[in-house]
Amino acid sequence: METFELILFLLTAVIASSILDKFLPPLSLPLVQIALGAALALAVPTQLEWGIDPELLLILFIAPLHFNESRHVDSGALWKNRWGIASLSVGLVFAIVAACGATLHALLPVVPLAAACALGGAMGSTDAVAVTALTHDRRFGRRREALLKGEALFNDVTGTVVFQCCLTILATGSFSLLHAGEEFALDLFGGFFGGLVMGLLAWGLLQVLRRTGLDNPTLHVMLELLLPFVIYLAAKSLHIGAVIAVVASGLMLSLLPQRHTAATARTKLQAQSVWTTLEFVLNGIIFVVLGMQLPRLLEPAAEGSLGDPATLLGVVVVLTLVLEGVRFLWLLAMDVRAAIARGDGVRSCFAREALRGTLAMALAGAKGGITLSLMLTLTASAALSAAGRATLVSIASGMIVLTLVLADFAVPALTPSKRSAKRTRDRVDAEIDLTLGVIASIEADAHLTGAVKDAAVDAVDEPATVIVMHRYADMLEDLAPAASPAAAARARAEVARVRGLYDQLDGIARRAARWDESEGDIEGEESPAAPSLSDQFHQMRETHDAVEDVQAQALVRELQLIKAMVADDSIDAAHAKDLRNDVYIQQLVLD
CATH class of the missing domain: 1.20.1530.20 (Na+/H+ antiporter like fold)
Structure with missing residues (x-):
């Protein structure tokens, strides 16, 4: 014991x-651990006080x-x-x-x-x-x-x-x-x-x-x-x-x-x-x-x-x-x-x-x-x-x-x-260009990925596209502070645009719940039919599957864009290897 x-x-x-x-x-962590070990040895007697x-x-x-x-x-x-x-x-x-x-x-x-x-x-x-x-x-x-x-x-x-x-x-x-x-x-x-x-x-x-x-x-x-x-x-x-x-x-x-x-x-x-x-x-x-x-x-x-x-x-x-x-x-x-x-x-x-x-x-x-x-x-x-x-x-x-x-x-x-x-401005600017290209490819491929019926956002074919675009927009927001002024401006403008689309997804939830709020409030207007619980879960499952479909396609496009940027000398081989490794890890954990 x-x-x-x-x-x-x-x-x-x-x-x-x-x-x-x-x-x-x-x-550094090793010095913190040594100091903590010394302090513990003086304060708390253990078996190790007699040596190891x-x-x-x-x-x-x-x-x-x-x-x-x-x-x-x-x-x-x-x-x-x-x-x-x-x-x-x-x-x-x-x-x-x-x-x-x-x-x-x-x-x-x-x-x-x-x-x-x-x-x-x-x-x-x-x-x-x-x-x-x-x-x-x-x-x-x-x-x-x-x-x-x-x-x-x-x-x-x-x-x-x-x-x-x-x-x-x-x-x-x-x-x-x-x-x-x-x-x-x-x-x-x-x-x-x-x-x-x-x-x-x-x-x-x-x-x-x-x-x-x-x-x-x-x-x-x-x-x-x-x-x-x-x-x-x-x-x-x-x-x-x-x-x-x-x-x-x-x-x-x-x-x-x-x-x-x-x-x-x-x-x-x-x-x-x-x-x-x-x-x-x-x-x-x-x-x-x-x-x-x-x-x-x-x-x-x-x-x-x-x-x-x-x-x-x-x-x-x-x-x-x-x-x-x-x-x-x-x-x-x-x-x-x-x-x-x-x-x-x-x-x-x-x-x-x-x-x-x-x-x-x-x-x-x-x-x-x-x-x-x-x-x-x-x-x-x-x-x-x-x-x-x-x-x-x-x-x-x-x-x-x-x-x-x-x-x-x-x-x-x-x-x-x-x-x-690794966080030089040139590298960050290149990653911003890559992320902008991925977002553009996601939007262009929206009609090829799995759609969610009756849940469309006006600007794109279906909400899963906007959800994945929003993930890449978060990356842009993290890169912007270390980028050059011009690249940071492009990144922030795209973040604002994607978040505007993402905010439109709230309209889907509001329309789904409108039947409860409007029932009996508007005279002469027929209230919308209440969706069943199973219908709501089915809608969530469809959205989840579509998000994974869009994310998988986006990672494939990202690899293609990395290859093109190496060919154009936009990034060096070492930087491309780091970026590809990040994509490979995401592909491995994507179910």
Whole structure:
């Protein structure tokens, strides 16, 4: 019962954080959830106040989130930038280990060098959840976005292996390069190829179920939800990289051919809805749990039992600056190399806008769940004293919070929002032209769609046409504030015209009810016959069917108009893809 209460408590915290986020616009949702988790840990005692199993954290949260992210990542962009991703996933991690390890040992000589390097290894893993949230809202550019996502998916292996090797050195005092290389290869390549095989087997199972007629949307979604956990546990039993196996299986499923039918489209739509909800819940819980751990992990440092709190805070700040500085210099070197390969001048990398983008990318590599889970395993290590373990965990916790804060405040200031980039006047004007064209086509096609008898509006053939026109007029009203003055004027004029037609529909209801109001009021005039209840329901059913008929035809016309606008260079391919996707979603949910 206590576990059930804890689950309800965490879900309530996630919902509350989403509500609070609306009133705290400067803070991103992850930071709001961390702060709420910390406040709840101080106010309400729960099972989590004594800590959380690191392995449980990985399998319950990291595995499904990595799996879903890898299935939707741009695999073509990952392959195109494979060497850059490898550089960030391997080379940068070793650079961070060396820089952070040496700095921490110099600042606190009581911390063994191997232990300091272990902290550097944990800091080498970026948080895929935070990176996804940042790249979803900010415009880094196609290359940089691919590098950030690829790094977040693949650098966990390097950081984990380095962390484990440092603990081995700390415990035994010896180091075998051959053994470390074997372990790294088994985790990285074994996990990657093992994940590809398991992804292929999962795809084969789904195909068999579909061919035998056993597949249905509910079963398909349940299998998708189960896959990351099964793959993770299978990889652990094979002693290969579990997280990288989950990522590789997701990539394999995204690359293998899928049937495109109405049934698979509905299944995909249902699966996306479930995964979107699950992703929101898991993301929220992991950050709330992280916040609930912080008071326990930072309490020894705040009380002074680990030494001067100001000194520890200074160590956290210096190590974070070293971490971000190494990332920035490494990314700048990669930009210089890419500029040379393109034949551009090296000086272009040092222009103001280029440096802003590089700095934003460096700060976007925030730390989170995997870093915390690795550091929590120190509690099971006998190679460090209790005070030494508490010191390292407190420093790591402080660095996690500081990197998240830097990413939350600095990255938005350095990079433009994707939303604002998509809402340029040219794009809005083009969407207004498209919507005006759709409204005109609806009106022109009125005689081709299903009519509603005895319910005609004078200006058009039947009310269903006006109802659908009114839906598109609402879109025009939303677009007008961001449009150019000329386009906004056209949109508002059309909105006024359509709403005038829509108001005429009230006359239908008034005529239907006139018999009740006029009966006996006008001497010598025969009152209209009262429509029966079944007649009224039949009229409503006819109107509903006709509206769906008109809406379906309007969506077809919209696709045709989008194609024509691409041919006329009125909109670019990326904008057309976004518009078509909106139409496809409406077609899928239209019954």
